[in-house]
Amino acid sequence: DAGVTQSPTHLIKTRGQQVTLRCSPKSGHDTVSWYQQALGQGPQFIFQYYEEEERQRGNFPDRFSGHQFPNYSSELNVNALLLGDSALYLCASSSYRGTNTGELFFGEGSRLTVL
Amino acid sequence: DAKTTQPTSMDCAEGRAANLPCNHSTISGNEYVYWYRQIHSQGPQYIIHGLKNNETNEMASLIITEDRKSSTLILPHATLRDTAVYYCIVNSRGFGNEKLTFGTGTRLTIIP
Numbered sequence: 556d557a558g559v560t561q562s563p564t565h566l567i568k569t570r571g572q573q574v575t576l577r578c579s580p581k582s583g584h585d586t587v588s589w590y591q592q593a594l595g596q597g598p599q600f601i602f603q604y605y606e607e608e609e610r611q612r613g614n615f616p617d618r619f620s621g622h623q624f625p626n627y628s629s630e631l632n633v634n635a636l637l638l639g640d641s642a643l644y645l646c647a648s649s650s651y652r653g654t655n656t657g658e659l660f661f662g663e664g665s666r667l668t669v670l
Numbered sequence: 671d672a673k674t675t676q677p678t679s680m681d682c683a684e685g686r687a688a689n690l691p692c693n694h695s696t697i698s699g700n701e702y703v704y705w706y707r708q709i710h711s712q713g714p715q716y717i718i719h720g721l722k723n724n725e726t727n728e729m730a731s732l733i734i735t736e737d738r739k740s741s742t743l744i745l746p747h748a749t750l751r752d753t754a755v756y757y758c759i760v761n762s763r764g765f766g767n768e769k770l771t772f773g774t775g776t777r778l779t780i781i782p
Contacts, residue, residue, distance in 0.1 A: 559713070586768060588768045588769070590772075595774075596774065597757060597772030597773050597774055597775055598714065598770075598772045599772070600769045600770065603768050603769065611768070613769065645713050645714070647713075647714075647768065649768050658704075658716045658719070659706075659714075659716065659768060659770065661713030661714045661715070663711075663712055663713050
């Protein structure tokens with residue numbers, strides 16, 4: 556049973572560029588959430604996708620956008636990258652249709668470095 | 671803002687029980703206490719959650735005080751692999767409540 560998979564694991568971009576991160580949820584899960592974790596901090600909620608729509612959003616600017624596909628996988632896009640966007644981006648999946656215990660399953664993350 | 675308070679760091683000897691405290695004095699009646707941990711360079715891992723009764727699973731035990739204002743996560747026989755940052759989170763269950771608010775957690779170091 557594959558868990559949450561994210562790609563790429565590491566990437567380097569320069570200021571002003573755009574980046575796309577990808578996530579495949581755990582088998583049987585239909586809801587994907589994205590978190591940003593700066594060095595030394597706890598993860599911060601970016602947004603959540605269910606049924607291909609953004610359902611909740613944290614305190615992040617519109618430069619951060621996402622998408623969910625019919626197979627429940629998801630993408631996180633960040634435009635006009637800033638140095639402060641350097642962080643570990645975590646994807647978490649959960650199940651709405653199944654037994655929802657409130658438990659999130661996290662991937663290993665994509666580490667973005669902006670130079 | 672995080673609604674929990676945890677010590678910044680703790681040490682525990684290998685093989686002993688690790689007891690990690692958490693204060694959540696403003697917890698609401700419908701909010702659960704969740705514990706996650708994050709081993710270096712990995713994504714957070716769910717450990718356990720509870721509402722008001724004590725809970726136990728294969729990883730840990732969760733003791734919640736009667737007034738629900740604080741809780742303790744217990745790792746009964748700590749190993750070196752338990753070295754991680756432990757996050758205590760309060761959150762309602764159910765769809766649409768996946769917006770977990772992480773604080774800075776407790777950095778637990780298991781000493782050989």
